[in-house]
Amino acid sequence: xxxxxxxxxxxxxxxxxxxxxxxxxxxxxxxxxxxxxxxxxxxxxxxxxxxxxxxxxxxxxxxxxxxxxxxxxxxxxxxxxxxxxxxxxxxxxxxxxxxxxxxxxxxxxxxxxxxxxxxxxxxxxxxxxxxxxxxxxxxxxxxxxxxxxxxxxxxxxxxxxxxxxxxxxxxxxxxxxxxxxxxxxxxxxxxxxxxxxxxxxxxxxxxxxxxxxxxxxxxxxxxxxxxxxxxxxxxxxxxxxxxxxxxxxxxxxxxxxxxxxxxxxxxxxxxxxxxxxxxxxxxxxxxxxxxxxxxxxxxxxxxxxxxxxxxxxxxxxxxxxxxxxxxxxxxxxxxxxxxxxxxxxxxxxxxxxxxxxxxxxxxxxxxxxxxxxxxxxxxxxxxxxxxxxxxxxxxxxxxxxxxxxxxxxxxxxxxxxxxxxxxxxxxxxxxxxxxxxxxxx
Ligand SMILES: Nc1ncnc2c1ncn2[C@@H]1O[C@H](COP(=O)(O)OP(=O)(O)OP(=O)(O)O)[C@@H](O)[C@H]1O
Numbered sequence: 079x080x081x082x083x084x085x086x087x088x089x090x091x092x093x094x095x096x097x098x099x100x101x102x103x104x105x106x107x108x109x110x111x112x113x114x115x116x117x118x119x120x121x122x123x124x125x126x127x128x129x130x131x132x133x134x135x136x137x138x139x140x141x142x143x144x145x146x147x148x149x150x151x152x153x154x155x156x157x158x159x160x161x162x163x164x165x166x167x168x169x170x171x172x173x174x175x176x177x178x179x180x181x182x183x184x185x186x187x188x189x190x191x192x193x194x195x196x197x198x199x200x201x202x203x204x205x206x207x208x209x210x211x212x213x214x215x216x217x218x219x220x221x222x223x224x225x226x227x228x229x230x231x232x233x234x235x236x237x238x239x240x241x242x243x244x245x246x247x248x249x250x251x252x253x254x255x256x257x258x259x260x261x262x263x264x265x266x267x268x269x270x271x272x273x274x275x276x277x278x279x280x281x282x283x284x285x286x287x288x289x290x291x292x293x294x295x296x297x298x299x300x301x302x303x304x305x306x307x308x309x310x311x312x313x314x315x316x317x318x319x320x321x322x323x324x325x326x327x328x329x330x331x332x333x334x335x336x337x338x339x340x341x342x343x344x345x346x347x348x349x350x351x352x353x354x355x356x357x358x359x360x361x362x363x364x365x366x367x368x369x370x371x372x373x374x375x376x377x378x379x380x381x382x383x384x385x386x387x388x389x390x391x392x393x394x395x396x397x398x399x400x401x402x403x404x405x406x407x408x409x410x411x412x413x414x415x416x417x418x419x420x421x422x423x424x425x426x427x428x429x430x431x432x433x434x435x436x437x438x439x440x441x442x443x444x445x446x447x448x449x450x451x452x453x454x455x456x457x458x459x460x461x462x463x464x465x466x467x468x469x470x471x472x473x474x475x476x477x478x479x480x481x482x483x484x485x486x487x488x489x490x491x492x493x494x495x496x497x498x499x500x501x502x503x504x505x506x507x508x509x510x511x512x513x514x515x516x517x518x519x
């Protein structure tokens with residue numbers, strides 16, 4: 079199988095770099111172009127598997143390129159990079175045949191999802207940067223993470239359905255991979271499915287397969303994801319997004335351990351372990367009538383809750399080191415260290431996107447940093463209102479709450495002096511200069 083190739087068209091070199099690095103981590107190669115004319119030449123020369131193009135280019139528009147591709151390379155999926163908040167141009171692009179769009183500043187996880195869908199559209203298997211359980215443990219020295227790792231060892235030994243909860247980016251898929259990798263099915267396949275990404279009218283055929291001719295696009299018999307996971311584990315992510323009609327069939331598949339492909343007369347037996355996850359409150363979805371109660375009880379035999387990163391700020395340093403080492407290995411150079419102030423800023427940041435957001439922040443910082451050490455300015459942390467909701471009492475707010483903070487403890491945790499901490503708090507604008515107590519405190 080040859081490495082998939084993407085054509086990325088943008089007149090901003092930083093964006094091209096960022097996208098190329100991200101694609102590289104997904105084992106997708108990239109050729110780039112700064113103009114429409116250059117893009118047309120690259121298309122002819124390289125015949126890429128997908129194209130990502132900015133809307134406004136120096137010698138024309140991305141829409142013009144999109145039309146050129148629709149005429150000459152009708153099979154090639156094109157996604158538009160649009161200015162933030164400009165839904166009009168995103169809609170225009172979709173109407174003109176783009177299969178999706180991504181807004182600037184480019185959110186790297188959205189980009190990954192988009193590229194995976196594009197390659198699937200192309201009928202290509204999607205190379206994954208998702209590490210195997212054996213290589214990539216759930217990192218963290220916090221008590222919460224130690225307990226989770228201990229529970230995973232126990233869960234790996236059973237075959238009971240596990241339901242993993244936690245905000246987006248907290249490591250739900252990674253935990254599912256660990257349960258699979260440490261259990262008796264480890265030599266079988268681990269098949270992750272994002273239920274929210276499957277168009278509603280295709281859910282049944284994707285999950286259970288179909289027979290040739292059962293609907294207009296069914297040109298051949300096709301196995302579903304249940305069959306693909308036979309002997310292994312099926313990980314149903316974003317389960318709350320599954321339409322009610324598919325929920326009935328899923329319930330039957332779990333209860334009977336067999337599925338009926340769309341258009342098939344007979345059911346086929348399937349041997350899969352089911353792990354599911356959602357960042358939504360599934361019990362609330364049941365109350366609201368959007369999720370079947372009987373299915374909820376079936377899949378929720380054991381619940382594993384992954385804490386938000388802001389609930390365990392003591393893990394940030396270790397995670398950051400690990401991510402920076404991986405980024406360095408990807409680009410064949412020495413890891414960039416984080417400055418003390420950068421680390422402190424990360425520990426004070428609430429991370430609504432959790433570990434995935436930390437990865438994105440460090441990936442961007444690594445790509446854009448021009449010094450030998452990542453400074454707080456390289457992190458481009460969004461400014462947060464002080465009253466961020468969902469912040470636990472033990473979270474980093476205690477570091478920036480003048481009524482509660484304990485500067486000596488914070489300084490010790492960061493491995494810097496209290497004087498240095500005070501100076502940096504002022505520099506970061508977290509306290510006014512007059513608020514800094516004497517260095518001896
Ligand atoms: N404890 C951890 N140690 C190391 N890496 C982690 C940890 N938690 C998450 N990650 C990394 O963060 C990224 C996001 O994790 P993952 O995809 O498992 O999250 P998720 O909860 O399934 O997200 P979503 O709800 O958006 O699907 C992955 O690259 C994963 O490897």
